[in-house]
Amino acid sequence: APNPAVDAFVRELLVALLKAGGDPTKAENELIDVLSRAHAAGQLNPVLQALVADPRVIAHLPPMPAEKRALFAAQFAFMVGAELEGAGRIPGTKPFESWSDMSRRQSALIAAGSFAPRGPGEKSLFTEPGFIKEYEALTGSLFTGGNTAKPLIDGPVSFKVRFGLMRKATKSIHIQSWAFYDDATGNAAADLLIAKKAEGLGVKIMVDGKTASVHGASVLARMATAGVEIVYFNDASRKYDGLHTKILLVDGVHAIVGGMNFGDDYSHMGPGPKWRDTDLYYRGKVVAQTSRFMTALWNSQVSAQGLSHGLMSPVVAASAAGKARLSFLADDPEGEATIMLAYLKAIAGAGTVINIENAYLITMPQLKAALLDALRRGVKVNILTNSAESIDEPIVIAPILASLPELIAAGATVGLKRGDTVHSKFMTVDGLFSIVGSFNLHPRSIRYEFELVVSALDARLAAALDRAFAADMAAALPVTDPAALVIPDSPLTRIVQRYLYNQL
CATH class of the missing domain: 3.30.870.10 (Endonuclease Chain A)
Structure with a gap:
C-alpha cells in the first residue's frame, strides 16, 4: 500500500542526489538529515527499499536480482540506523568515541x-x-603456565579434532559460534550433538541471533527439538551488537578457539569454497578463563531472555x-x-x-x-x-x-x-x-x-x-x-x- 511518509522521504533523497549530480558527498548534510528523520520515524527500511527500487539508483548499484536488492536495502538500513545512532544523531543515543x-x-x-x-x-x-x-x-x-597449545591449520585438521573431542565427551559440550550452517558440516555436527544429548551430556550452544535468521535455521531447530539448549544471542539494550566469538569447550578440559564456524566453507566438507582458516586447540589452566567468559555470557543471556535453560558453572581447570x-x-x-x-x-x-x-x-x-x-x-x-x-x-x-x-x-x-x-x-x-x-x-x-x-x-x-x-x-x-x-x-x-x- 502507498505510504505518503515513505514517498516524501524518498523524494527528498532523490532531489538531494540529483542536485548533487549523483555524488552523495556533495549532499552530505541533506542526506543525513533526511535519513535521520526517517530513522527516528521508524521508516528507514521502507524508505531505502523504495530508493533502491528506483531505476535512477539501480543504475549505480552492482547488477543483482530484485530479491537480492531488497536484502541489500534491509542490511543497508540496519547499518545506516546503527551509524546514525553511533554518531549521536538520533535523540536519546550516545555517540561513539571518535x-x-x-x-x-x-x-x-x-x-x-x-x-x-x-x-x-x-x-x-x-x-x-x-x-x-x-x-x-x-x-x-x-x-598462566601449565598449558598445551597447538594451531589447527585449516578446516580438515580443525574439524577432525573438534569432532573427535565431541565424540569422546563424557560430561559436557559447550559451544559459542557466530553461525551454524544448513550444510554437510552443520548437519554432521548436529547429529553428533543430538546423540551426545541423548547420552545425558550437557549440550549448550550460543549463536548470534541476527546471523541465525540468515544461516542455520533448520539445523538449529532440529537440535532444539532434540533437547539441545540453544541461546540466540541478543542484547536488547544494544540491538546492533553481535556475537562473533568461536569457542568449543569439551568436558571443561579441551578448548578450541579461532576463526571457524560450523559450515562447509570452514571444514571443507562440501563441494563449495574451501577457506583458509586457523584455530587454536589448548588445554590447561587458561581453560578456566575461557570457561568464566562462557559462563557469564550464557547465564546473563538466559536471565535476560527469560529462558528455562540450565545455568552454567565455571570450571576449575587443571594444569596440562x-x-x-x-x-x-x-x-x-x-x-x-x-x-x-x-x-x-x-x-x-x-x-x-x-x-x-x-x-x-x-x-x-x-x-x-x-x-x-x-x-x-x-x-x-x-x-x-x-x-x-x-x-x-x-x-x-x-x-x-x-x-x-x-x-x-x-x-x-x-x-x-x-x-x-x-x-x-x-x-x-x-x-x-x-x-x-x-x-x-x-x-x-x-x-x-x-x-x-x-x-x-x-x-x-x-x-x-x-x-x-x-x-x-x-x-x-x-x-x-x-x-x-x-x-x-x-x-x-x-x-x-x-x-x-x-x-x-
Missing part, C-alpha cells in the same frame, strides 16, 4: 610503558618480564603437561577495546619481525601508526590479507586495499590471497609471541562485536604459526608497488567508506 580520539588515547597508553621500543640487534621486549607485566595490566588478563603461557581475552563492544590494545602493545614490543594474517585488515588510525612506527625502527612487517579475487564480502575490499599503499611504501611485505578466502585472524611477534582468535583487524570488531583472542608466550606455537604463514605468503600474490593496487572506486564504495566505516 576514531581520532580513540587512537590518541590508546596510543598514549602504549607510549606510557616503561620500555622503549627496540629494533633489530636488540633483544625482543617479549624476553622482558616487566614488559609482559605491562601487557597483562593493559589487557586485564594474566598469562605443557609449558605454554597463555592468556584468554574477550571484548564486549560496550567497553574498552582491549583486544586492540593487546595488538598495539605486541606491535610495540616487536624488535625483529611481525607476521599478520587477517581476513579483513583495515588500518584504523592507531593500528596504522603502530605498524608504521615498527617499520621505522627496522622491524620487518609481513601482512597477508584478502584480494578482490578472494574476498567473501565485496563491500570491504576497497578499504582493505586502501590500507596497504602507505605500509608498502614504508617497507611492509604484503601478500594478497589467491583463490578462496583467507579467514584466519592471527599475529606472531619475534618468534616468541602469538595472538589467535576471532578478532578481525577492522572497525566492526571494535564497535559492534563480542570478540576473543588467546595470547601465547610459546616459541613452539609461534614457530608453527610462522611456518603456516610462510606457506600462505608463498602462495599469495606479492604486492611490491603501491601503484599496482587496483582500489575499487564508485559512489557505493565512497558511501561505505565515508558513512559506514564502523560497519566494515
Whole structure:
C-alpha cells in the first residue's frame, strides 16, 4: 500500500542526489538529515527499499536480482540506523568515541610503558618480564603456565579434532559460534550433538541471533527439538551488537578457539569454497578463563531472555603437561577495546619481525601508526590479507586495499590471497609471541562485536604459526608497488567508506 511518509522521504533523497549530480558527498548534510528523520520515524527500511527500487539508483548499484536488492536495502538500513545512532544523531543515543580520539588515547597508553621500543640487534621486549607485566595490566588478563597449545591449520585438521573431542565427551559440550550452517558440516555436527544429548551430556550452544535468521535455521531447530539448549544471542539494550566469538569447550578440559564456524566453507566438507582458516586447540589452566567468559555470557543471556535453560558453572581447570603461557581475552563492544590494545602493545614490543594474517585488515588510525612506527625502527612487517579475487564480502575490499599503499611504501611485505578466502585472524611477534582468535583487524570488531583472542608466550606455537604463514605468503600474490593496487572506486564504495566505516 502507498505510504505518503515513505514517498516524501524518498523524494527528498532523490532531489538531494540529483542536485548533487549523483555524488552523495556533495549532499552530505541533506542526506543525513533526511535519513535521520526517517530513522527516528521508524521508516528507514521502507524508505531505502523504495530508493533502491528506483531505476535512477539501480543504475549505480552492482547488477543483482530484485530479491537480492531488497536484502541489500534491509542490511543497508540496519547499518545506516546503527551509524546514525553511533554518531549521536538520533535523540536519546550516545555517540561513539571518535576514531581520532580513540587512537590518541590508546596510543598514549602504549607510549606510557616503561620500555622503549627496540629494533633489530636488540633483544625482543617479549624476553622482558616487566614488559609482559605491562601487557597483562593493559589487557586485564594474566598469562598462566601449565598449558598445551597447538594451531589447527585449516578446516580438515580443525574439524577432525573438534569432532573427535565431541565424540569422546563424557560430561559436557559447550559451544559459542557466530553461525551454524544448513550444510554437510552443520548437519554432521548436529547429529553428533543430538546423540551426545541423548547420552545425558550437557549440550549448550550460543549463536548470534541476527546471523541465525540468515544461516542455520533448520539445523538449529532440529537440535532444539532434540533437547539441545540453544541461546540466540541478543542484547536488547544494544540491538546492533553481535556475537562473533568461536569457542568449543569439551568436558571443561579441551578448548578450541579461532576463526571457524560450523559450515562447509570452514571444514571443507562440501563441494563449495574451501577457506583458509586457523584455530587454536589448548588445554590447561587458561581453560578456566575461557570457561568464566562462557559462563557469564550464557547465564546473563538466559536471565535476560527469560529462558528455562540450565545455568552454567565455571570450571576449575587443571594444569596440562605443557609449558605454554597463555592468556584468554574477550571484548564486549560496550567497553574498552582491549583486544586492540593487546595488538598495539605486541606491535610495540616487536624488535625483529611481525607476521599478520587477517581476513579483513583495515588500518584504523592507531593500528596504522603502530605498524608504521615498527617499520621505522627496522622491524620487518609481513601482512597477508584478502584480494578482490578472494574476498567473501565485496563491500570491504576497497578499504582493505586502501590500507596497504602507505605500509608498502614504508617497507611492509604484503601478500594478497589467491583463490578462496583467507579467514584466519592471527599475529606472531619475534618468534616468541602469538595472538589467535576471532578478532578481525577492522572497525566492526571494535564497535559492534563480542570478540576473543588467546595470547601465547610459546616459541613452539609461534614457530608453527610462522611456518603456516610462510606457506600462505608463498602462495599469495606479492604486492611490491603501491601503484599496482587496483582500489575499487564508485559512489557505493565512497558511501561505505565515508558513512559506514564502523560497519566494515
